[in-house]
Every structure is written in C-alpha cells, then in structure tokens.
Amino acid sequence: MGNSGKVIWLTGLSASGKSTIAKKMQELLREKGKTPLLLDGDQFREAVADHNCGHDPESRILNAYRISRFANMAARQGLVVIVATMSLYHEIHEWNRKNFPDYFEVWIRADLDTLKKRDPKGLYKHIATGDAENLPGMDLTPEFPKNPEMTIFNNEDLNDVSEVALDILDRATISNFK
Template sequence: MATPDRFSAAAILREGGVFWITGLAESGKTTVASILARQLRQIGIRPVLLDGNVVREALGETRSFDREGRRNMAYTYARFGRMLAGQGQVVICSTISLFHDVQAWNRENIERYYEVFLDVPLEELKKRDSKGVYSTADHKEVVGIGVKPEFPKNPDLRIANFSDTDPESAASRILGECMAGTAR
C-alpha cells in the first residue's frame, strides 16, 4: 500500500504504477498525458494511456456527468489503473476526477501512485474552450462551475499549465521527476 511518505517516482518506471494527471476541463490533461506517453516510448517504456473521455466511451458511459456519475467514473479509472499497475504496467490516467475521497483511495490502494495537478485559472480555461465546455448554456454539469471541484490537497507535482508553460515542458517535468528519482 502507498503511504503519504513517498516512494521514488522512478519506481513507477521500474515496477509499474499510476501517473494520475488531473485538472479542470481544458487544463491540458489529455495533451500532457499523450506527450508523456510519447516521451516514455522514446526511452523504451510502453505505457498504458487511460484518458477519461476515451474510457467513458469504451464503457458506453456517455451520459452520467452529474457529481455522482463523475465520482463513479473516477473510481472506475482508479480501479483500472490499480489493476494494470499491479501487473507491472506504467499507467497514465488523464481525468478530471477532482474528488478528495478518490484521491485518498488512490493513495491508499495504488502502491505506486503519482498525482499531477494541472493548475490553470478558470479565465484561461474559458479562453481555450476547444470543446465548448464553458460556453454551453447549461453549466450544471461543468466541473468548476456547476459541479464543485475538490482540488488535490497535496499533489506530488503541481504544474501551472499556462502562460510560460507549454504541454511539452509540462510532460518533461513529470518525466524529469522520474528520471531524477525524486518524489517532490
């Protein structure tokens, strides 16, 4: 079991584990996760990428975006991540999943768990809005507006993914933590 007394992030690359990349919609989770996956492949590691939207679609769960539906899906991503990591896989999970109970479950139940919070101000997210998430007329199911987010209390890595930080450098920071063998 993982404990808040951390392991070396490099252990994920050696033994398998979960990189949990979280943040609000449009914070760059999918992009950063995809770049991190590419960077890992370049050094000979073949990660499993679990993108929240892709997993939802694969499971046929494309309707439950209220708070409880989102929480249930977050636990689904977490259980998939734990299952794959338990088989020695390096898993990159990109998901909103901003629930303290899910974050705590991950730390308690995933042996090598590394939480990355992409911290982007709401005004910047609204500017990016490539999917029309923030411009929709009905905001009741939008995390950060209608659904209250529970931002990570102590992420292993917090990245301000805007302004001078681009997705490539954000992914490189995550990989750099692993290659340096440090956890914070």
Template sequence: MVIWLIGLSGAGKTTIGTRLAERLRARNPGVVYLDGDLLREVWGGTLSHDVAGREVNAERLSRLCRMLDRQGVDVVAAVLSIFPHWQEWNRQNLSRYFEVFLDVPMDVVIDRDTKGLYQAALRGEAENVVGVDIPFPRPASPDLVLDSSGRDGTPDELVERILSAPGLVTS
C-alpha cells in the same frame, strides 16, 4: 507506476498526458495512456456527467489503474479527478502513484473551451460542468503543481518538468 494528471477541462491534460506517455514509451513500450473521456466511451458511454456518474467513472479508472499496476504496467492517466477520496485511495492502493495538478486559472480554460462546455454552462444551456455548477476541489497534496496556461512553459517543457520531478521514479 501511475502518473495521475488532474485538472479542469481545458487544462491540457490530454496534450500533456499523450506527450508524456510517448516519452515514457521510448523507455518502456508497454506504457498505457488512459483518459477519463475515452474510458467513458470504452465502457459504453452510458454514464451521466452528474456527480453520481462521475463517481462511477472515477472508481472504474482507479480500479483499472490498480489492475494494470499490479501487473507491472505503467500508466499515465488524464482525469478531472474531483473526488479527494479516490485520490487518497490511489495513494493507498497503487504501488507508485505520482499526482500532477495542472493548475490553470478559470478564465484561461473558459477562453480555451475547445468543447464549448463552459460557454454553454455559463449561458444556462448545459449543466453538470465541473468548475461551473459542480465544484472542482483543488487536490490536497499533489506531488507536483504546474501552471499549464503557458506561464510554466510549453507542453513539452511541462513534460520535461514531470519527468525530472523529485519523487518520480520511472521504469
């Protein structure tokens, strides 16, 4: 099973993803948590953040998930996921794929802006920021959409909603 958390920077992917992985590990200690930013570091940190570099990172992440999935390892992946064709590839190539879109209004992620990305991009000091100068396409057919701005609940409540979602089958 691969639970694929999609959202802009600041949408809560890391917070929700790590808590979700912890909850799943209570039942299955072998659950793996993958984060797009952390994997960039694992792979040497040489990829750019432009669309081409992001495409390479997306492919690596999807293929790593397939390798783990084929070995029976459950995965929680927290990624921007701006490429609809990789989301479709996941559906075609992973045995159990569950896509969760953390839908947060842009003004909320700009207010959160823990990395300073949005403010720098809006001032013209940074480029290749998804949601500012790189479009963020809304996922076409997520299995679950949650507003992680607080309207749908706390991070722990959102984790509960993911775990109890129709269609999610956990080991």
C-alpha cells in the same frame, strides 16, 4: 520499479492541459522503449459506453472509481499508467494513495479565463448559455488535490509541452529522463 508499475495521475479542470501533457508523456516513454498505458477520462467513458453513467456528481465518482481500479490493475501488472481525468474528489485521491503500488499525483491548474478561452469541447460556453450543467469549476465545486506531488500552472499556452512532460517523468522517478 520491480514487478509493480506506477500511476501518474494528472488531474485538473476541463481544458487545463491534462490530455495534451499526458499524450506527450506517453510519446516520450515510448521513445525510451517503455509501453505506457494512457487512460484519458473522455476516452475511458467512450470505451466503457455506459449510457447510464452521466456527468452528475454520483456518476462522476462512479467513473473515477472505474478509472482508478483499472489503473490499479494495470500498474500491478508492471505498467506505467498515465491517467488524465478530472476526478476532482478527495475520496478518489485518497483511494488512489491507499491502493496503488506507486502513485504520483499532478495537479494541472489554470485560471477560469484561460479555461474559457481554450474550451476545446465547448463546455464552458454551453454552461454560460444554460445548455449544460454539472461542470466542475462552474456549477459543481471541484475538490482539488490536497497534497499533490507536483502542481503545474498552465495559464499560458505551453510552448514546449515536452519540457513539462519530461519534468513530470523525472520527478515521478521514471528512469532515464532528463
């Protein structure tokens, strides 16, 4: 990788498995002696703590650009950056491709019934009862990646998240995997 790092961008709807897979990737990289940076969309929002940045489309795009720019800065310092965020806008994916030193996009897919069953944050339940709004895949139309380097269909429980994480790291050409 030289002096430039890499960004592995996991995108998909809420409850698709992005964070679970990203955490396992981080763990595997650490086991190999690497120091990855994990940028989880929810944790990033919490860290930035911009109470004016909501979940409406404009705020989602603003937050996605913040994550992209931060990931870009870290990758240019030589880090492997794992991003787990919805950020389902073509303009974000295009910006990433133009600006990152090395970018690998993974679309984590799951059908709506599976997402509703998982629903760890209760978002789909709140949308159904009318207590929430602005959820991609429900009342916001997501813009799924046009040409991801990898697509993972995650409709079932992943019995071995390690295998999925290893496959991503291997295909993203992070050395010494598989």
